[in-house]
Amino acid sequence: MKLRNSLANIAILLLAVTLISCGGKDESKVKVKKTETQPISVKKFDTPPGADPSVSAEMGGNGFTGDGWTTSTSYNVLGSSKAVKGGMMTWSIPDFPATLRNYGKDENSYYTRMASSLMYESLLDTDPVTQDYSPRLATHWQISEDKKTFRFRINPNARWADGKPVVAEDYVATFKLLLDPGLLTGGAEYYQEKYEMPVAESKYIVSIKAKNVGWIYFAGAGGIRLLPAHLLEGVTAKDFLERFNYEPMPGSGPYFIRKEDVDKGRSITLRRRSDYWGEKEPFAKGMYNFDIIKTDVVQDETLQFEKFKKGEIDVYSVNRAQWWAEKTDFEEVKRGIVQKKKIYNQNPGGTSGLALNMRKPPFDDKRVRTAFSMLYDRKKFNEKLFYNSYTPLKSFFSGTPYENPNNSLINFNLDSAILLLEEAGYKDKNDQGYRMKNGKVLDLELTYTQPSQERYLTIFQEDLKRAGIKLNLKQIDGTTQFKIGNERNFSMIIAAWGGQNPPSLEFNVISKTADDPNSTNWSGIKNTRIDELAQLYSTTFDKKERVKQVREVDSIIISIQPYVLGWYADYTRLLFHNKFGFPKWMVSRFDDYYGGAEPPIFAFWWIDPAKFASYEEALKDKSKQLPTGEVDETYWVDVKKREEAGEVVTITD
Numbered sequence: 001m002k003l004r005n006s007l008a009n010i011a012i013l014l015l016a017v018t019l020i021s022c023g024g025k026d027e028s029k030v031k032v033k034k035t036e037t038q039p040i041s042v043k044k045f046d047t048p049p050g051a052d053p054s055v056s057a058e059m060g061g062n063g064f065t066g067d068g069w070t071t072s073t074s075y076n077v078l079g080s081s082k083a084v085k086g087g088m089m090t091w092s093i094p095d096f097p098a099t100l101r102n103y104g105k106d107e108n109s110y111y112t113r114m115a116s117s118l119m120y121e122s123l124l125d126t127d128p129v130t131q132d133y134s135p136r137l138a139t140h141w142q143i144s145e146d147k148k149t150f151r152f153r154i155n156p157n158a159r160w161a162d163g164k165p166v167v168a169e170d171y172v173a174t175f176k177l178l179l180d181p182g183l184l185t186g187g188a189e190y191y192q193e194k195y196e197m198p199v200a201e202s203k204y205i206v207s208i209k210a211k212n213v214g215w216i217y218f219a220g221a222g223g224i225r226l227l228p229a230h231l232l233e234g235v236t237a238k239d240f241l242e243r244f245n246y247e248p249m250p251g252s253g254p255y256f257i258r259k260e261d262v263d264k265g266r267s268i269t270l271r272r273r274s275d276y277w278g279e280k281e282p283f284a285k286g287m288y289n290f291d292i293i294k295t296d297v298v299q300d301e302t303l304q305f306e307k308f309k310k311g312e313i314d315v316y317s318v319n320r321a322q323w324w325a326e327k328t329d330f331e332e333v334k335r336g337i338v339q340k341k342k343i344y345n346q347n348p349g350g351t352s353g354l355a356l357n358m359r360k361p362p363f364d365d366k367r368v369r370t371a372f373s374m375l376y377d378r379k380k381f382n383e384k385l386f387y388n389s390y391t392p393l394k395s396f397f398s399g400t401p402y403e404n405p406n407n408s409l410i411n412f413n414l415d416s417a418i419l420l421l422e423e424a425g426y427k428d429k430n431d432q433g434y435r436m437k438n439g440k441v442l443d444l445e446l447t448y449t450q451p452s453q454e455r456y457l458t459i460f461q462e463d464l465k466r467a468g469i470k471l472n473l474k475q476i477d478g479t480t481q482f483k484i485g486n487e488r489n490f491s492m493i494i495a496a497w498g499g500q501n502p503p504s505l506e507f508n509v510i511s512k513t514a515d516d517p518n519s520t521n522w523s524g525i526k527n528t529r530i531d532e533l534a535q536l537y538s539t540t541f542d543k544k545e546r547v548k549q550v551r552e553v554d555s556i557i558i559s560i561q562p563y564v565l566g567w568y569a570d571y572t573r574l575l576f577h578n579k580f581g582f583p584k585w586m587v588s589r590f591d592d593y594y595g596g597a598e599p600p601i602f603a604f605w606w607i608d609p610a611k612f613a614s615y616e617e618a619l620k621d622k623s624k625q626l627p628t629g630e631v632d633e634t635y636w637v638d639v640k641k642r643e644e645a646g647e648v649v650t651i652t653d
Helices: 110-119 168-179 187-194 215-222 237-243 301-309 321-326 366-374 378-385 414-423 451-466 478-486 528-539 543-560 609-620 635-644
Strands: 088-093 124-126 133-135 138-143 149-154 205-209 267-272 292-297 315-317 338-344 351-356 435-437 443-448 470-475 492-497 563-565 571-577
Touching (some): 088 301, 088 315, 149 168, 149 215, 215 528, 301 451, 378 451, 451 470, 478 492, 528 543
Parallel strands (some): 443 470
Antiparallel strands (some): 124 133, 149 205, 351 563
C-alpha cells in the first residue's frame, strides 16, 4: 500500500515513497559549476558512528541480527547511478506559505509538505513500484500476532542535523506533541482514540499499540515524521507553533532551512546538508543532489512564465492548456535549450472545484448545491478554453481503483437548475432580475487567486446571472484564501486537494473533520454511513473489500454534492531548462512532479555536467541546436500495462 505524509490530514501519515539509487558515481571526476553556497553543516554534537556500546544486540545495539523481525533489502529504486551532486535548482510558487512547520496549524500547504519531506524522516518508506514497506529511520519492524502492537528498530547510525543520535525517545516525544490539541489541527483526538502511548523499550527499539485491529494503524505508526526529543523538551504545542513557524526545527533529513534563508514574502532556500547520516544508505543513493533548492514567490502567472523564459526560474509547470498549445513552442524550445515534456503517471486525480459551505444558507440546501453544479459549464470551459485537455471530475477518488464507476456526471442544464432553485424557495426576483428568498437576494462572493481563473469564472458568473444569481468575483492572495478556507469563513471557495491512493478517510470526509480546523473537509461533510464505512475501511485487511467500501463512500459524497466539481489530468506539463539529468521515469509513479513523500524533481534530478556545458554554449551561440526529444513521456503507463499483463516489474535506470 502507498502511504504519504499528508499532515493536512495530520496523519495517518501516508507513508513515504522510497527514492533510492542503483549506485553512486565518483563525484571527484565530474565538474559541476559551483554555486555561491556549498552544502552546509549545522552540527553541534560529534557523536561517533554506530550504536551505543552499552545497548545489547537483543535491544537493537551492535550485533543485532534481525531474527524474528521484518526488513527489506531488494526494493525498487528511483535514484540514478548517473546522478551528480552539486548545483542549484530554482522554481517558483504564487504565494508565501503560512508556516514552515511540519506539524500544527496551517501546515497543509503544498510547499510546507514538500520541504518537510526533505527535512524530516519517518521510520518506514515504501517501494515506489510495489508499495511494500522498506527501511528509512528504522532498519526492521515487527507486527504482533494480534496485529495491534508494532515494534521498530531504529538505525543506530541515524543522526539529527545537530549531530545527536536518533533514538526511541524521539518517537515518543513526537507522538506526545501530536497528542497536544494546542497544535490546532484536530489530530490529537485521533491519536488518543487509536493508539496507546508508545514505549521506548531501549535506545533503539520503540513500540506502539493500536487500540483496534486495522491495516491502517501500522501505516500511521510507521509514517510519523520524527522530531528530536532534546529540542522538544519543555515545548508545548503553543510554543511549537510560535517558535518554529518560520524557523524550522532541525530534522534528520538531507536538507535544512536556515533562519537567514527565509525572506518572508519573497523566497525560501533549502540547503543540502554535507553531513547527512543517510548519505551512504541504499535509499539515498542517487538522491538529494542539489546543493540548493531555491523557491521564489512570484504571484503573477505571466511574470512567472517570463522569468522562466529568461532563465531566472529553472522549471515551470504549464497549468494553462491555452499556454501549452499556443505559447510553448518559442525559439528556445525549438532549439532544445528548453525541454517540453508531457509526463504521464498514476498520480491520483484528487478533488478540485468550488467547495460549498453546507453549514449555512444557501448551500445547506442540496437543491441549491446541485443547481450550482448544473450551472458550471465544464464542457464549454474544456472546449473553448482548455483545448479539450481535461477530464471532468465525477469522483473524490479519480485516477484510483477507489473511484465509483457508477457515479453520474453532472452536465450544464440551465432549465433544470432554475427549477431546483425555485423548489428551494428562490421564486421571486428583484428589479434587477436576481432571485430572492424571504426578501433576501441570492448574492454570493467567490474569491480566486490567479488572473487566469477569470476566464472560466466570468463565464460561470454570466450563467449564474441567467439563472437569477448574483456572483461577485474578488481576487485575493493564496495565503488569505487558505486561511479563509481553514476557518470555514466562506459560502463558496475555490479548492484543490491532491489525491491519495489509498485514501485516508478519517482525515477528510468523516463527520468530525467538518469541525476540525486544518482538515480538508471545507464543505462540512457529515454523514453517519460514511463514518461507518470509514471505520470498516480502517479495520478491513482485504483490499478488494476496502475498494468496495470506498466506492460506496464515493457514491454518497457525490450524492451529497458538497463541491461544484472541476476537472483533472493524468499528466503533468513541464518546461525546464536543458541542463538537468533525471532517470528515464522522470517523476515518481504516484505523485505530482513537486510533491508526495519525496518530491521528484528536487529529490532525484541533478545538474548533468555535459548537458549544462552544452546548454551554456547554446545560450551564447544561437546557431547551436540541442536535442529536443519526445514530448510525451509514458514510462509509468508502460509499467502499468506490463503489470496488467501479469509481469512482476522491477525498474532500472
